[in-house]
Amino acid sequence: MAKRTDLTTYEYRKARAAFLAASDVCHLCGHAGADVVDHAIPVARGANPCDTDNWRPAHGVHRCPTCGRNCNGEKGASSQVKGLKTSRDWYAGG
Ligand SMILES: [Zn+2]
Numbered sequence: 359m360a361k362r363t364d365l366t367t368y369e370y371r372k373a374r375a376a377f378l379a380a381s382d383v384c385h386l387c388g389h390a391g392a393d394v395v396d397h398a399i400p401v402a403r404g405a406n407p408c409d410t411d412n413w414r415p416a417h418g419v420h421r422c423p424t425c426g427r428n429c430n431g432e433k434g435a436s437s438q439v440k441g442l443k444t445s446r447d448w449y450a451g452g
């Protein structure tokens with residue numbers, strides 16, 4: 359019994375392209391030009407990867423043309439240190 363949840367299928371790609379064509383405003387930085395689909399509830403936590411209600415546009419393949427962030431990549435890399443600020447900005451002189 360086959361399940362139709364293969365993320366590499368042509369149908370998934372087509373749905374994703376249509377989704378981004380309808381709305382490309384990144385849900386992480388709020389700017390246009392999103393090029394990947396992020397999941398509001400992570401698939402790792404049990405969300406259905408094909409549930410379009412759970413899809414959110416995000417910058418991932420290319421950086422945001424407005425603010426320069428790689429939003430989806432940042433999210434994965436720094437999710438546990440969000441909001442952490444170093445105090446070195448003022449100490450850059452020398
Ligand atoms: Zn973004």
Ligand SMILES: [Zn+2]
Nearest residue numbers: 387389422425
């Ligand atoms: Zn942005």
